[in-house]
Amino acid sequence: MKLLEHHGKQLLERGGLRVPVSGVASSAEEARDVASRIGSRVVVKAQVPTGKRGKSGAVLFADSADEAAEVAERLLALSVDGYPVHEVLVEECADIERELYAAVLNDPVSKGPLVLFSTSGGMDIEEVNRATPELVRRHPVDITRGLDAEEALEVVAGTDLPDAARGAVADALVRLYGVYRDSDADLAEVNPLVLTRAGDVVALDAKISIDPGSEPRQEAVVAAAPESAQEQLTELERRGRELGLQLIELDGDVGVLANGAGLTMTTLDVVHHYGGRAANFLEIGGDAYTKATPALSLVLDNPRVKSLLVNFCGAFARTDVMAEGVVAALEELRPDVPVFFTIHGTGEEEAVRLVRERLGVEPYDLMDDAVRAAVAAAASAAPAPSTAPVSAEVR
Amino acid sequence: MLVRSGESVIVQGITGRQGSYWSQRMAECGTRVVAGVSPGKGGREVAGVRVYDSVAEAAARHQVDATVLFVPPMAAREAALDAVSAGVRKVVFLAEHVPAQDVMEVLARARESGAQVLGPNTAGLVVPGETSVGIMPGFAPNIFRPGNVGVVSRSGSLGTLVCLNLVTAGFGQSAFVGIGGDPILGTTTLDAVRTLDADERTHAVVLVGEIGGVMEEEAAAYVATMTKPVVAYIAGRTAPPGKRMGHAGAIVTDGRGSGESKVAALTEAGATVVDVPSQIGDALRAAGAQAGEPDAAVRSSVREASPSR
Numbered sequence: 001m002k003l004l005e006h007h008g009k010q011l012l013e014r015g016g017l018r019v020p021v022s023g024v025a026s027s028a029e030e031a032r033d034v035a036s037r038i039g040s041r042v043v044v045k046a047q048v049p050t051g052k053r054g055k056s057g058a059v060l061f062a063d064s065a066d067e068a069a070e071v072a073e074r075l076l077a078l079s080v081d082g083y084p085v086h087e088v089l090v091e092e093c094a095d096i097e098r099e100l101y102a103a104v105l106n107d108p109v110s111k112g113p114l115v116l117f118s119t120s121g122g123m124d125i126e127e128v129n130r131a132t133p134e135l136v137r138r139h140p141v142d143i144t145r146g147l148d149a150e151e152a153l154e155v156v157a158g159t160d161l162p163d164a165a166r167g168a169v170a171d172a173l174v175r176l177y178g179v180y181r182d183s184d185a186d187l188a189e190v191n192p193l194v195l196t197r198a199g200d201v202v203a204l205d206a207k208i209s210i211d212p213g214s215e216p217r218q219e220a221v222v223a224a225a226p227e228s229a230q231e232q233l234t235e236l237e238r239r240g241r242e243l244g245l246q247l248i249e250l251d252g253d254v255g256v257l258a259n260g261a262g263l264t265m266t267t268l269d270v271v272h273h274y275g276g277r278a279a280n281f282l283e284i285g286g287d288a289y290t291k292a293t294p295a296l297s298l299v300l301d302n303p304r305v306k307s308l309l310v311n312f313c314g315a316f317a318r319t320d321v322m323a324e325g326v327v328a329a330l331e332e333l334r335p336d337v338p339v340f341f342t343i344h345g346t347g348e349e350e351a352v353r354l355v356r357e358r359l360g361v362e363p364y365d366l367m368d369d370a371v372r373a374a375v376a377a378a379a380s381a382a383p384a385p386s387t388a389p390v391s392a393e394v395r
Numbered sequence: 396m397l398v399r400s401g402e403s404v405i406v407q408g409i410t411g412r413q414g415s416y417w418s419q420r421m422a423e424c425g426t427r428v429v430a431g432v433s434p435g436k437g438g439r440e441v442a443g444v445r446v447y448d449s450v451a452e453a454a455a456r457h458q459v460d461a462t463v464l465f466v467p468p469m470a471a472r473e474a475a476l477d478a479v480s481a482g483v484r485k486v487v488f489l490a491e492h493v494p495a496q497d498v499m500e501v502l503a504r505a506r507e508s509g510a511q512v513l514g515p516n517t518a519g520l521v522v523p524g525e526t527s528v529g530i531m532p533g534f535a536p537n538i539f540r541p542g543n544v545g546v547v548s549r550s551g552s553l554g555t556l557v558c559l560n561l562v563t564a565g566f567g568q569s570a571f572v573g574i575g576g577d578p579i580l581g582t583t584t585l586d587a588v589r590t591l592d593a594d595e596r597t598h599a600v601v602l603v604g605e606i607g608g609v610m611e612e613e614a615a616a617y618v619a620t621m622t623k624p625v626v627a628y629i630a631g632r633t634a635p636p637g638k639r640m641g642h643a644g645a646i647v648t649d650g651r652g653s654g655e656s657k658v659a660a661l662t663e664a665g666a667t668v669v670d671v672p673s674q675i676g677d678a679l680r681a682a683g684a685q686a687g688e689p690d691a692a693v694r695s696s697v698r699e700a701s702p703s704r
Contacts, residue, residue, distance in 0.1 A: 108578050108608060112499045143496065144503045184494055186578075213468060213577075214494040250635065261576065262550020262605055265631035266672060272633040273671045281634070285552055286491050313559070315518045315551040316413075316530035345555045346532045366563070367556065368673045 001210045001225055002049035006089045008206030011221070012190070015179035017172055018202045022091035031072030034090040036065035041093045044068055046075045048083040051207070054123045056080055061093070082232055094202055099192035100161075101125045101136070102173055104180040106187075106211070110140040113180065115147065115173060119159045121192040147177040165195050172201045183221055184214030236280075236298055243294050245282060252277025253378045255305035255337070257296055257326065259317040260285030267311045270368065276375030279305045289317035292325025300335045306381035307338050309374040311367060314345030323351035327358045338377045342370035396485050396511045396582060397570050397590060400525035402460035403429040405453050405483075407474045409446055410436045413530075414465035418442035421463075423534050424527035429457045432477075450481040461485035463519065463528050471515065472497035479504050487528050488514030488581065498579050505581065512581025518551025518573040521558075531555065531571060542567020544684065545591030547584055548603035549576050549610075553630055557603050557672050564676020565686040569597040576605075584610040585617055592621055599624040599684035601675055602666065606631035606654045615660035624682035625666040626675055629657045 003011070009019045023034035024047070035042045046058035053059050058080045062068035068090055078085045101121030107114035118136040120128045129136045139155045141147050152170035161169060172193060180188040189207040196202055215222050233241060240247030250268075254276045258264040264283040271278045279302050284295050299305060310326055312319040323343065330339065341363035343351045352363050364370035398404065404421070408414040409431025419442050422428050430444050430453040437448035447453040450462065462483050466474045471490045478486050479501065486505065488498075493515045505512045513520060519529010524541040527533025531551060538559045544566050548554030551573050558571055572587040574580055584604065591597045600623055604611035611629065618625050632654030658668045667678045680686075 106495050106499065106579055108580070108583075108610070109613070111502045111579055111581070113496075142503060143499045144507075181496065184496055186495055211495040213492040214496070216469065217494065258552070260550055260552025262548070262553030262603075262630050263556055264552075265605065265634055266553050266556065266628075269630060269633050270671050270673075313552045313555040315532055315555050317552065344559050345535060345538060345552075348535070348537075366673065368671065 001212065001215060001222060003206075003208045003210065003221070003225055004047045004049060004087070005045060005206050006047060006087070007224060008208035009203065011179050011183050011208060012176070012203050012206050015182065016175045017179070017190075018200055019206075020092045020094055020202060020204065022089055024087050025072055025090055026087045027076070028069040028073040031088060031090050032065045032069035035062060035068030038090070038092045042068050043091050043093055044071045044075060045089045045091065046078060046080055046085040047087040047089055048080045048085055050081040050083060052123075053080060058085070086226070094194055094204060095197045096194045097197045098195040100169065100195065101191045102176055102193045103187065103189035103191070104141075104177050104185070105189070107140065112143050113141040113177070115139040115141055115155055115177065117155050117159075117173065119161050121194075125191055141177065146181070147174055149174055164199065165201070168199070168201045169193075169195070172203075179208070183208065184211050184218050185209060186211040236302060240282065240298050243291065243298075245284065245288060245291060245295055245298065247298055248281040249302065250278050250280055251304075252279045253304050253306040253381070254374050255279045255299040255302065255308040256311070257282055257284065257292070257299055257308070258311040259283060259289055259313065259322060260315075263311065263313050267309065267367075267371070270371045271309070271375060274368070274372050274375045276371070276378060284322065285317055289322050290325065292322045293329040296326055296329040297333060300333055300337070305337055307340065307374045307377035308335070309370060310339065310341045310343075311370065312343045312345070312351065314347050314351075316346070318347040319343050319345055320347030320350035320354065323347075323354045327354050330359060337381075338374075340364065340370045340374040340377070342367045396513050396520065396572070397522060397594065398426070398461050398485060398520060398526045398528045399522060400425055400427070402526070403427050403458045404461045404463060404526075404528055405430045405432060405450065405457070405459050406442075406463055406465060407432045407450065407478065408465035409433055409441045409444070410439065411465055415441050417465065417530055418444070420534055421527050424521070425524065426526040426528060429459070432462075450477045450483060454481045454483065459483050461487065461528060463487040464489055466490060468492040468494070472501055475501040475512070476504055479508050479510050482508065484510050486510055486512045486581070487517065487519050488512055488575075489517060489519060489529055490514075491516040491576070493577070495577070495579050498577065502579070502581050513572070514575040514577075514581060516577040517575035518554060520573060521568070521571040523568050523571075529573065531573065537562055539571070540567035542686065543569050543596060543598040544601055544679065545569045545594060545597035545599070546571045546601045546603065547587040547591065548573055549584075549605050550603070550630070553603060553672075557601060557628070557675060560672050560675050561601070564679075566676060566679065566684070567686070569594060578608060584614040588614050588617055592617075592623060597623065599626070599679055599682065601625075601679070602627040602661070604629045604657055606634060606657070607652050609651045611657040612651055612660045615657075615664040615666070618661060618666050619664035624679065624684050625661075625664075626678045626682060627661045627666045627668045628672055628675060629654050629661075629668065632658070
């Protein structure tokens with residue numbers, strides 16, 4: 001779960017990092033009030049869970065409260081990267097001496113937390129990293145020991161940071177690491193982390209995302225995240241989410257139901273290989289394998305679906321339980337699209353028997369044959385209505 | 396990590412519905428399940444074995460070479476640390492949705508004590524004819540059969556399909572290693588490929604990857620040094636970019652995580668990359684792998700001679 005900047009800054013502030021004086025506004029009037037309370041030049045930033053706002057015109061400056069109202073109005077009418085702007089953050093401008101970059105993230109390669117630090121922070125950090133990777137320090141942390149001041153000083157040692165600032169920057173890294181741990185973040189990034197002329201270290205931005213597996217124990221953080229900051233979903237995708245199923249609408253006409261993300265992605269690849277296009281990605285693997293009935297109704301509620309392909313390879317997910325759910329749904333819904341099955345693995349014999357006896361359909365031995373048949377059936381059906389889906393967009 | 400027929404396995408969370416069910420199924424596959432662990436439920440008997448309150452107690456009475464965790468995600472850290480601190484050297488970590496920082500902590504402790512971890516979010520591993528540790532259908536003869544092809548897969552369901560295709564094509568497996576679908580894993584694709592490369596009974600390797608992460612690219616550098624034939628399939632190549640597909644690892648992040656990047660890296664390394672799983676059998680044959688007797692010689696030089704795709 002990606003947090004909006006102002007939400008992330010609350011976590012940073014609670015963790016002892018300095019952030020600028022600011023306020024959230026959802027109208028031009030509110031923006032004017034915040035700006036006049038701050039009483040100096042302000043920056044107005046669209047609150048959307050996506051990167052590169054500076055480069056897409058979603059961060060603007062204002063010298064007066066009236067100007068803040070004006071730019072807020074402009075930003076609130078925008079969509080950035082597919083996210084409509086519902087809120088802006090109005091913030092005092094910092095007196096910047098130097099822009100730094102700091103992040104802590106989960107690193108699959110070292111299998112632990114990784115601290116990234118650079119004295120060349122700011123909008124071009126990716127280019128800096130590409131052109132001069134030696135300017136971005138990479139420091140793996142032993143999670144059982146954590147990051148202390150001494151180790152953080154080693155991270156900043158050897159950079160061109162002024163000696164006087166080292167202690168304060170190292171302290172900010174320790175605190176950022178604390179926020180990362182306390183909030184179960186998989187990424188806690190501050191870009192820029194600035195050194196002010198007064199010698200303070202201030203976080204001017206916050207990109208924090210919470211590890212999905214940790215959401216159940218991060219109730220307070222999750223509850224404070226607005227719905228609008230999450231993925232943009234279609235109606236069917238939203239219904240799927242409510243049922244605890246991950247559905248992604250695609251633009252093809254072969255409805256797909258499979259178990260497990262890997263097998264479902266593969267089913268889509270094989271449909272594509274034989275010249276078809278899948279209408280959806282929907283997997284009922286893991287604990288969701290008992291949800292075949294609601295899952296199938298979601299697939300069939302998509303008006304573009306011209307044939308249905310059911311592909312089960314049971315490991316943990318029992319194919320007999322999934323087949324029972326599918327058969328029950330088909331008996332109830334009686335869709336007028338042809339259905340093609342291929343079933344293997346745990347519970348296979350019982351599953352095949354169920355499909356054969358209750359639906360009068362013979363499952364295919366080979367997945368490729370089932371896919372070919374489903375693709376051919378969709379191709380020979382009437383042309384699909386032209387309802388373009390608005391798909392879920394992530395990152 | 397591989398678990399052989401002589402090794403003793405305990406089941407943590409054995410008193411749960413899945414733990415007891417899969418304990419029996421693992422035993423049917425030949426796995427030596429010697430005890431179970433469920434805190435607070437010691438003294439019972441489940442699936443024909445004694446239940447203990449902790450791994451240390453079980454280890455005091457039994458030889459324990461490996462443990463498999465059937466525990467819910469929020470209890471997984473404690474259970475895994477229990478096993479690691481009791482000195483168990485092989486930990487199969489099945490749970491999905493385990494907090495990533497818990498996983499990293501378990502992996503750090505495991506590294507200190509010299510234990511290997513498979514998972515989390517894995518379906519486990521199978522040595523056909525010997526053992527099945529986890530939730531794979533090791534008991535299904537149309538899917539698993541003793542042979543000489545080693546299979547590495549992130550996904551259990553896709554791994555099942557690939558193993559089915561191998562048996563249909565006349566091959567058997569020396570081992571199936573499910574490494575798991577999470578971004579942070581105890582055993583990476585590279586680790587598993589190394590294990591299979593070192594395994595005498597493995598004459599060829601099938602590498603099943605997915606879009607997202609950089610594990611396949613990292614493994615490719617090692618594949619280039621191997622003499623055993625490698626056939627790879629990368630799932631999700633037709634998925635629209637930027638879509639989250641359920642496995643946290645399967646997120647297209649940048650150039651390196653994409654299907655094209657993985658295919659290019661593996662092809663460059665000399666592996667044969669197939670478009671769909673049903674082509675794996677033919678690709679193995681073309682790369683010089685022989686079905687049938689596990690001791691059949693593998694003509695390692697054939698790989699250089701056979702152009703990929």
